[in-house]
Amino acid sequence: MTVAVVLVALLGSAWLLAVIEAWLTTGRLRPVAPLLAGLSHLGRESLLPRKPDRLFFETAPVLLLVVAVLGAAVLPLAPGLVIADLATGALFVNTALAYVLVALIMAGWGPNGAYAMIGGWRFLGQLIAYAMLIVMPITAVAMRAESLLTTTIVGSQEGLWNIVYQPLGFVLFFIAAMALAFRAPFDLPTAAGELAGGVDAEYTGVRLAVLRLARLVLVVTLAAATTVFYLGGWHGPLLPPWAWSLIKTLAVAVSMLLAGRYLPRIREADLMRWCWTLGIPLALLNIFIVGLLILVVP
Amino acid sequence: MYAQAFFVAVFGLAAIGFGVAVFRTSSMVRSALALLFSQTAVGCMFLAMQTEFLGVLQIMMMATEMSIMTIFMVMFMMDPGGLGGMDMSHQKRFSLGAGAIAASVAIAVALLADWGPVTAEAPDAAMQTRALGIELLGRSMLIFETAGVTILTAMIAATAVAIPVHTLADNGDKEASE
Amino acid sequence: MITVLIVALVTGAILFGVGVYGALSQTNLVMIMMGVELILAGALVNLVAFWRFLHPENYAGQMFVLVVMTVMALEMAVGFGVAIARFRARGSVEMEEAGDLKG
Numbered sequence: 001m002t003v004a005v006v007l008v009a010l011l012g013s014a015w016l017l018a019v020i021e022a023w024l025t026t027g028r029l030r031p032v033a034p035l036l037a038g039l040s041h042l043g044r045e046s047l048l049p050r051k052p053d054r055l056f057f058e059t060a061p062v063l064l065l066v067v068a069v070l071g072a073a074v075l076p077l078a079p080g081l082v083i084a085d086l087a088t089g090a091l092f093v094n095t096a097l098a099y100v101l102v103a104l105i106m107a108g109w110g111p112n113g114a115y116a117m118i119g120g121w122r123f124l125g126q127l128i129a130y131a132m133l134i135v136m137p138i139t140a141v142a143m144r145a146e147s148l149l150t151t152t153i154v155g156s157q158e159g160l161w162n163i164v165y166q167p168l169g170f171v172l173f174f175i176a177a178m179a180l181a182f183r184a185p186f187d188l189p190t191a192a193g194e195l196a197g198g199v200d201a202e203y204t205g206v207r208l209a210v211l212r213l214a215r216l217v218l219v220v221t222l223a224a225a226t227t228v229f230y231l232g233g234w235h236g237p238l239l240p241p242w243a244w245s246l247i248k249t250l251a252v253a254v255s256m257l258l259a260g261r262y263l264p265r266i267r268e269a270d271l272m273r274w275c276w277t278l279g280i281p282l283a284l285l286n287i288f289i290v291g292l293l294i295l296v297v298p
Numbered sequence: 299m300y301a302q303a304f305f306v307a308v309f310g311l312a313a314i315g316f317g318v319a320v321f322r323t324s325s326m327v328r329s330a331l332a333l334l335f336s337q338t339a340v341g342c343m344f345l346a347m348q349t350e351f352l353g354v355l356q357i358m359m360m361a362t363e364m365s366i367m368t369i370f371m372v373m374f375m376m377d378p379g380g381l382g383g384m385d386m387s388h389q390k391r392f393s394l395g396a397g398a399i400a401a402s403v404a405i406a407v408a409l410l411a412d413w414g415p416v417t418a419e420a421p422d423a424a425m426q427t428r429a430l431g432i433e434l435l436g437r438s439m440l441i442f443e444t445a446g447v448t449i450l451t452a453m454i455a456a457t458a459v460a461i462p463v464h465t466l467a468d469n470g471d472k473e474a475s476e
Numbered sequence: 477m478i479t480v481l482i483v484a485l486v487t488g489a490i491l492f493g494v495g496v497y498g499a500l501s502q503t504n505l506v507m508i509m510m511g512v513e514l515i516l517a518g519a520l521v522n523l524v525a526f527w528r529f530l531h532p533e534n535y536a537g538q539m540f541v542l543v544v545m546t547v548m549a550l551e552m553a554v555g556f557g558v559a560i561a562r563f564r565a566r567g568s569v570e571m572e573e574a575g576d577l578k579g
Binding site: 299302303306307310311313314317318320321329330333336337340343344347348349351352355356359363366367370371373374375376386387388389390392393394396397398400401402404405407408409413414416417418419420421426429430432433434437438441442445448449452453455456457458459460462 | 477478479480481482483484485486487488489490491492493494495496497498500501502503504505506507509510511513514517518520521524525527528529530531532533535536538539541542543545546548549550552553554556557558559560561563564568569572
């Protein structure tokens with residue numbers, strides 16, 4: 001039951017996000033368009049490139065979708081509405097999303113195409129840049145909650161949301177989440193202008209539909225994670241808890257997309273340099289500040 | 299209990315199967331990813347043995363580690379795609395014998411040793427995480443610190459070994475091109 | 477309960493054997509490292525099984541697992557550093573060709 005509700009919520013948010021994205025890009029509100037586009041992919045021919053690594057080529061889109069859903073499985077929508085309230089929930093989100101890299105390497109290597117392969121390896125470099133900026137802010141969040149349980153983390157923010165308590169961590173996590181979801185300006189693996197689609201390039205038909213859906217679900221999962229870790233999860237006045245979760249998740253997801261629309265694509269080397277010379281010291285500072293606050297403020 | 303034995307056995311078989319696949323495929327990316335899934339299956343075994351934190355940690359760390367291994371395989375192998383059918387092994391019979399002997403000795407020890415009383419109940423997962431944290435920052439702090447310092451040393455050493463040797467001529471070239 | 481322990485230990489033993497075979501039979505440095513990783517994975521399985529079924533009250537067991545994981549990461553880092561240096565100097569990391577120290 002819970003599983004069904006969470007899955008419907010995920011898919012629904014992904015659909016809403018697609019509608020909003022199209023609305024922001026074209027200025028027209030067409031609620032059925034994403035469904036039609038998805039259906040039309042199913043009807044199209046699903047081409048197989050020459051001499052592919054068939055196993056990777058077929059597995060990659062499914063793996064991407066599965067890990068995105070798995071990441072969402074430990075995030076609570078409302079009190080009690082969580083698929084698995086693991087004792088290592090905050091770590092598990094990161095564990096599941098580490099396999100985004102594996103899926104992209106598979107998608108890059110599988111089709112036997114130069115652009116796709118460059119895209120796949122680029123994401124490996126991107127991971128080395130962003131990985132620490134996902135883990136270290138989560139550490140600070142878990143420090144405040146004194147638990148890795150996602151429900152306890154939400155509970156710890158009842159009085160004061162983490163975005164106010166540790167704004168530095170929020171900014172770092174938000175940027176790293178965008179890099180993890182490979183949305184613009186961090187869309188190095190797909191890089192429409194220079195790599196002709198990168199990891200997407202060789203996918204057509206049903207497989208492309210799954211890949212696109214997986215990318216949307218990934219954004220929703222990361223937005224939900226940001227909500228749980230920093231925006232107080234289901235807390236909020238008047239409206240029921242699930243509504244607050246949904247509103248916050250969508251707001252974060254849309255702001256991720258919006259931020260991408262107004263920023264130029266970043267270079268791989270620059271991303272790496274800024275993440276390691278600026279991001280990681282700031283993340284350590286964040287952990288230090290939170291530690292001080294926990295000790296000083298009762 | 300039977301369920302636990304079943305899951306441990308299934309993930310164990312998966313780990314062994316993927317582990318064997320590592321040395322049987324000639325595609326290097328397949329080989330590295332087979333190792334990744336072998337390690338993931340080991341992590342799942344930890345989960346089946348109710349060691350949640352270590353299981354999740356193992357699954358997380360190996361995803362990154364083995365993916366990095368993938369790119370090194372592709373960089374350093376002469377035939378990364380495995381389409382040329384090169385044989386990259388030597389002393390096969392000896393290695394097979396050594397592996398079989400090592401495994402059978404370890405299995406014999408596992409079967410013949412008297413393991414004493416076995417605990418049925420595992421501590422609660424949240425308690426485990428907490429107790430491990432207290433262990434890390436309490437009794438075992440020095441060991442953990444040593445591990446941390448060792449990581450730092452290895453990072454510096456690996457970087458120092460891996461960066462190219464700059465000769466005077468190289469520097470001149472670089473300055474000229476910049 | 478002893479069955480689960482035995483199953484885990486046998487799995488660890490076989491992983492160890494596969495790792496030994498790989499480390500001895502492969503000619504490429506990176507492939508040898510993959511064999512070593514499998515050996516360490518076998519050790520990890522045994523450590524966790526011992527902790528869980530013999531001494532669940534003693535968290536030094538879990539601590540040991542963490543140290544082994546660290547060793548795995550270190551082995552990779554240093555190994556790749558050496559591989560890069562050797563590849564730069566000799567153009568390959570085939571261990572058959574690495575007889576420089578042979579008398």
